[in-house]
Amino acid sequence: MVVLQVIRSEWTKIRSVASTVWTLGLAVVVTVALGMLISALSNHQFDSMPENERLSFDPTFISFAGMTLGQLAMIVFGVLVVSNEYSTGMIRTSLAAVPRRGTFLFSKLAVAAALVLVVGMATSFATFFLGQAMLGTHRAHLGDPGVLRAVFGGGLYMTLIAVFSMGVATMLRSPMLSLGILMPFFFLISNILGNVSATKKVGQYLPDQAGSRIMRVVPRIDDSTPYGPWGGLGIMLLWVVAAVAGGYLLLRHRDAQ
Structure with missing residues (x-):
C-alpha cells in the first residue's frame, strides 16, 4: 500500500513539471x-550510392536516424x-516522507x-x-525478417537511455553536472571511440553503440561486431543496471542535499 502511494506521488511529480512533459514531446517530434x-x-x-552501401542498405535502420537526436531529449528527461x-x-x-530510500528511488x-516505454514504443x-x-x-515491411524486433527494440532503446540517465543523475545529483x-x-566520446579504428573494439561496448544494434536488420558488409542485436541490448542493460545500482548505493549512504 505504501509503495502504491509512493508511485502515485512520483507520477504526480512527473506530470506536474512542464519541462519533463515538453521534453518527452520534443523527443517524439525530433x-x-x-x-x-x-x-x-x-x-x-x-x-547514386556506391554498390557497397546499396548492398548493406537497411531501410529499417535508416528510419531510426532521428533517434540520435531523440535520445538527447530522453537523456534530458531522465536527468x-x-x-x-x-x-x-x-x-x-x-x-522525509519516504525514508526507505530504495522504495523512493525505485518507485x-x-x-x-513506464512512461518512457509507452512514449518510446x-x-x-510511428x-x-x-x-x-x-x-x-526501397521500404521494408513490418512482417519482414527482423523488422518487428528492430522496431520493438527501438522503444526499448529509448527507455534504457532514459533509465541510464536517471541512474547517473542519482549519483551526481546536479542537473548541470549530469548533462555535462x-x-x-553520448555525442562525442562514444562516436569517436566507435569510429576510430584504434578504439573501435572498445567503443562497440559502450551503451549506445551496443544498444543501437537492436535496431539494425541488415548487417554492414564490413561489420565485425562480436555480438548480435539482443546481445547488444544485453550489454546496454548491464550499463543501466550498473548506473542504477551506483545511484542507489550513493543515495542510501549519504545525506539529502
Whole structure:
C-alpha cells in the first residue's frame, strides 16, 4: 500500500513539471521528423550510392536516424526527473516522507521508465511507418525478417537511455553536472571511440553503440561486431543496471542535499 502511494506521488511529480512533459514531446517530434527527412533523402539518393552501401542498405535502420537526436531529449528527461528535486531542495521533503530510500528511488524509476516505454514504443512505430512511407520502393515491411524486433527494440532503446540517465543523475545529483557528462559521452566520446579504428573494439561496448544494434536488420558488409542485436541490448542493460545500482548505493549512504 505504501509503495502504491509512493508511485502515485512520483507520477504526480512527473506530470506536474512542464519541462519533463515538453521534453518527452520534443523527443517524439525530433525522432519522427528527422527520421522522415533522412529516409526521404536516402530514397532520392539510392541510385547514386556506391554498390557497397546499396548492398548493406537497411531501410529499417535508416528510419531510426532521428533517434540520435531523440535520445538527447530522453537523456534530458531522465536527468530532470531525478535532479529537479535536488536543485529545488525538495529532496529533503521527499526523503522525509519516504525514508526507505530504495522504495523512493525505485518507485521513481518505475514510473518514469513506464512512461518512457509507452512514449518510446509509440515513437518507434510511428518513426518506422512514416520513414518507410518516405522510402517508396526501397521500404521494408513490418512482417519482414527482423523488422518487428528492430522496431520493438527501438522503444526499448529509448527507455534504457532514459533509465541510464536517471541512474547517473542519482549519483551526481546536479542537473548541470549530469548533462555535462552525459551529453559529451553520448555525442562525442562514444562516436569517436566507435569510429576510430584504434578504439573501435572498445567503443562497440559502450551503451549506445551496443544498444543501437537492436535496431539494425541488415548487417554492414564490413561489420565485425562480436555480438548480435539482443546481445547488444544485453550489454546496454548491464550499463543501466550498473548506473542504477551506483545511484542507489550513493543515495542510501549519504545525506539529502
